[in-house]
Amino acid sequence: MAPTVIVLSRRLGAVLPAAALPALRAASAVYADPSVPGDVVAATGAEPAAGALPDDAVLLTCEPTAGAVAVPEPEGAALLDAVAVMDRLRSPGGCPWDAEQTHQSLLQYLVEECYELYQAIEDGDRADMREELGDVLLQVLFHARVAQEAAEGAFDIDAVADGLVAKLVGRHPHVFAGSERIETATAQEGRWEELKRAEKQRSSSVDGVPLGQPAVALAAKLVSRTARAGLPEDLLPAGGGVGEELFRQVARAKLGGADPEAELRTAARAFADRVRAAERSAAAQGVDPHSLDPETWRRAWPA
DSSP: OOOEEEEOOGGGTTOOOGGGHHHHHHOSOEEEOTTSOHHHHHHHTOEEOOSOOOTTOEEEESSOOTTOEEOOOOTTTHHHHHHHHHHHHHSTTSOHHHHHOOHHHHHHHHHHHHHHHHHHHHHTOHHHHHHHHHHHHHHHHHHHHHHTTOSSSOOOHHHHHHHHHHHHHHTOHHHHTOOOOOOSHHHHHHHHHHHHHHHHTOSSTTTTOOTTSOHHHHHHHHHHHHHHTTOOGGGSOOOSSHHHHHHHHHHHHHHTTOOHHHHHHHHHHHHHHHHHHHHHHHHHTTOOTTSOOHHHHHHHSOO
């Protein structure tokens, strides 16, 4: 026999999971080694571990130990580390650059990181996707930490998470309340719009569409919203200008079931690849790729 060793999570602080309670209740005494935080020692009434311990005792530790009972961490526990690191960077004695940032100064990075994640998903690069998701998460943590210091309307990352949970639960009554039955994704999209209109008291089918997004995505979203609202196609922009013609192209793609933003990005990236291929071909023939004339471009253009 030997004392029962329970490995606690540093992330959970003084929180003792229910899995540890049976061993603690049955123990003749509870001891803690130096790795255990003081608040945990105080909460359990543990004594400092020294020398040989009774066989029916419990030893608390935060260090992985062979044969120990490890208290499982909940999924997402690593997010606590991310919050703590962000707090350290932003707090006095942290990073001067992080301390100077504002919501406005961070906007460029928010857009940039979202596009980098978009590209990683397009490329199917799982390693890049994982990294870029982390960079997008950093933006959420950073903005929440800056908001925590506001003189008015302050909120923190917990308020952000609480709001998200309330929104997800409220918009999925068929999952969490069992009060509805939704059979298809299309039906769910329609129900979402109804719930959002009621929640945000929207007076228009296009309320809530972010007007600052790229023009193709903006046009596609407006077409999608108005189509669900029953707007007939003949009322879409019909002028002779470039903007109206582009809008009609986007509308045709969206109403046909395609994602015009993704389609245009695919075409643009394929074009960029052909440009690079032609420049490499010209360079391989001893021609300066930065000074190609139209005929040289045509000869070097990939089939």
